[in-house]
Amino acid sequence: MSWNTTLSLRLACGVLSAALALDLEAATEPSSADPEITTAVEAPAAKAPAPPMPGGYPVAAVGQGATVNGYNVARWAEDWQRMRDPGQRHDFLDRLKYLPIGRPDVYLTLSGELRGRINYTEHAQLRDGEQRQDIYRVFVGTDLHLGPHLRLFGELGRGVIEGRNIGAPSGALRNDLFLQQRFADWTDHFGTVEVGVRYGRQLFIDGPNLLVAARDNNTLHVTVNGLRTWINGEYLRADIFDFDFNRLGNGGIDDDHRDRDRRFSGITGGIVLPRRWLDGKLYLDPFVWRQRQRNATWGALSAREERYYGGLRLWGEIGAATLDWTVNHQWGDHDGRRLEAWQALFAQNWRLGQDRLAPRLGFHADYASGGGAYGGRTLRNASAPYGNNIYYAYGLFLTPTNLAAFAPNLVLQPLADVRVTLEYQWTWRVDRDDAVYRANGTAYAGTAGAGGSHTADVARLQVVWSLTPRLSLTTRLEHLQAGSALEQGGYRSSNFAAVFASYRF
Numbered sequence: 001m002s003w004n005t006t007l008s009l010r011l012a013c014g015v016l017s018a019a020l021a022l023d024l025e026a027a028t029e030p031s032s033a034d035p036e037i038t039t040a041v042e043a044p045a046a047k048a049p050a051p052p053m054p055g056g057y058p059v060a061a062v063g064q065g066a067t068v069n070g071y072n073v074a075r076w077a078e079d080w081q082r083m084r085d086p087g088q089r090h091d092f093l094d095r096l097k098y099l100p101i102g103r104p105d106v107y108l109t110l111s112g113e114l115r116g117r118i119n120y121t122e123h124a125q126l127r128d129g130e131q132r133q134d135i136y137r138v139f140v141g142t143d144l145h146l147g148p149h150l151r152l153f154g155e156l157g158r159g160v161i162e163g164r165n166i167g168a169p170s171g172a173l174r175n176d177l178f179l180q181q182r183f184a185d186w187t188d189h190f191g192t193v194e195v196g197v198r199y200g201r202q203l204f205i206d207g208p209n210l211l212v213a214a215r216d217n218n219t220l221h222v223t224v225n226g227l228r229t230w231i232n233g234e235y236l237r238a239d240i241f242d243f244d245f246n247r248l249g250n251g252g253i254d255d256d257h258r259d260r261d262r263r264f265s266g267i268t269g270g271i272v273l274p275r276r277w278l279d280g281k282l283y284l285d286p287f288v289w290r291q292r293q294r295n296a297t298w299g300a301l302s303a304r305e306e307r308y309y310g311g312l313r314l315w316g317e318i319g320a321a322t323l324d325w326t327v328n329h330q331w332g333d334h335d336g337r338r339l340e341a342w343q344a345l346f347a348q349n350w351r352l353g354q355d356r357l358a359p360r361l362g363f364h365a366d367y368a369s370g371g372g373a374y375g376g377r378t379l380r381n382a383s384a385p386y387g388n389n390i391y392y393a394y395g396l397f398l399t400p401t402n403l404a405a406f407a408p409n410l411v412l413q414p415l416a417d418v419r420v421t422l423e424y425q426w427t428w429r430v431d432r433d434d435a436v437y438r439a440n441g442t443a444y445a446g447t448a449g450a451g452g453s454h455t456a457d458v459a460r461l462q463v464v465w466s467l468t469p470r471l472s473l474t475t476r477l478e479h480l481q482a483g484s485a486l487e488q489g490g491y492r493s494s495n496f497a498a499v500f501a502s503y504r505f
Helices: 003-026
Strands: 099-100 101-121 131-146 150-164 173-189 193-202 224-232 234-247 255-273 281-299 301-318 321-334 335-349 360-369 404-417 420-430 453-468 471-482 493-505
Touching: 224 255, 281 321, 301 335
Parallel strands: none
Antiparallel strands: 099 101, 101 131, 101 493, 131 150, 150 173, 173 193, 193 224, 224 234, 234 255, 255 281, 281 301, 301 321, 321 335, 335 360, 360 404, 404 420, 420 453, 453 471, 471 493
């Protein structure tokens, strides 16, 4: 590790320690597990949606992620107007959440995050060679409300990664400075209907977690550039968008550019299902999307791909059960060749008791079609635009392409502020003539047509300790046992461990 990185990590640890001391003094109640962390192992619907509220679509279901104790992975989704009341403030950081500028409805909210992390991977890339990653990130955001309708939001991010055998990190892992978000939005209300429009660089996570996600595992988040409009009624909603992605360098703001070779557009809807149906709190989200890439790689060919998604997501609660089910059909063409693919993603768990700390027992069962990348007239490999990349393996070894998986899991909460998740996952490939694919979408060389269907078994443990609403400590352990589909290509089994602390204000 370089001297500069060592100094930076020591400074980060010092700031985190000081923040911990201050926050433990001011804390009023512990938070639950961080929503982005828990969805890595549990069902994507691990956070229960809010019931329909009179006068507007449920806030938890409008496609901006879960808010826990006021905090959200999309920091612009947080509402800190309660901090107008001095009685709600417990320290100077609470004061930063509401800084009035003249009128009460003209105010500034400041936000930030400091996260330090160490990853260890035995047999990185499932080959010989250990990898250690020493990582930290810093986010700073400003949210300026100019009255009841207009808002300006900006967020800077810095990411540092050093260690052993880390290769050449991408701009999403190492970046001196990235203007992660910068947008303006306007909203208005007409009775119970909210209408809004947002333009600029932004976080977009309105869809199933396995298809679109912030990818909080990375140092920097996945953000997009363009236009988003929405209309939210009491029981119906629609979100229409058109985005380009980003191409990131490792330096400052000047080498992070809009990537016009990748475009993502479409519409996501929402329906609040009647409560009388199974006495549940259920939502049905249809979606139709289009993703265009000028250089999509399948097999030995990189070429233009136009991929359409048509699907339904059913999610929410029925009694003690929480579920998140998605089915989507994908079609289009790759280099003029027909594309036909499917994904069926089913996650659910049940609370074993009436207490809110009762254990939850569940499983996820998933299918993602495969085939055609190495021959054939039709490409059948399913793909996600930018889904949760650690859902199937913390070590980024697997993705929902040419994959079938079944994984029982158990969530325990021995203390109000400690959450333990255990999972065991069996994984196969759907088409033996096609390859096994990593989380970044690339194929494991030599796996196409070699070996059997069994890809890997994955055992995982995660412990999240939420010391305060702002501070969480996380430990992850994983063992991946390579199956015949990987072993015949010369790939190894692997152990993975990670420890990190995240502090948000």
